[in-house]
Amino acid sequence: MRSSAWPWLRIMAFALVIVGLAMVFINAEALSNGDAVECDGSPMRPDQLCVSFAGGETNSYDEEKRNEARGELAGYVGVGLGALGIVLFISNAIATRRGNR
Structure with a gap:
C-alpha cells in the first residue's frame, strides 16, 4: 500500500481535531449553561456583582454574560x-x- 501523497494534510487534520477538542473542553461549561449567568457556580441576577478572590476581579452581571x-x-x-x-x-x-487502484 502506498502512503498519502500529502502527508501534511494528515498532520493538519490531526492538529485541527486536537485544537477543536481542546476548545470544546475548555468552554464546555459555557456550552452547557444555556442562557444562565453564573459566578463561581452560583446563578447571578442582573443586580449582582461577581467577586473573584483568586484574581481579585469584580465583574457585573453584564460583563459575566x-x-x-x-x-x-x-x-x-x-x-x-x-x-x-x-x-x-x-x-x-x-x-x-x-x-492505490
Whole structure:
C-alpha cells in the first residue's frame, strides 16, 4: 500500500481535531449553561456583582454574560474545527485509496 501523497494534510487534520477538542473542553461549561449567568457556580441576577478572590476581579452581571457568550462562541468554533479535521482525515483516506487502484 502506498502512503498519502500529502502527508501534511494528515498532520493538519490531526492538529485541527486536537485544537477543536481542546476548545470544546475548555468552554464546555459555557456550552452547557444555556442562557444562565453564573459566578463561581452560583446563578447571578442582573443586580449582582461577581467577586473573584483568586484574581481579585469584580465583574457585573453584564460583563459575566458577555464572558459566557464569548466562551460559548469559542466552544462552537472548536466543534467546527474538529469537524473540519475529521472531514480532512476522511478525504485524505479516500484520496489515498483511489490512488492505490
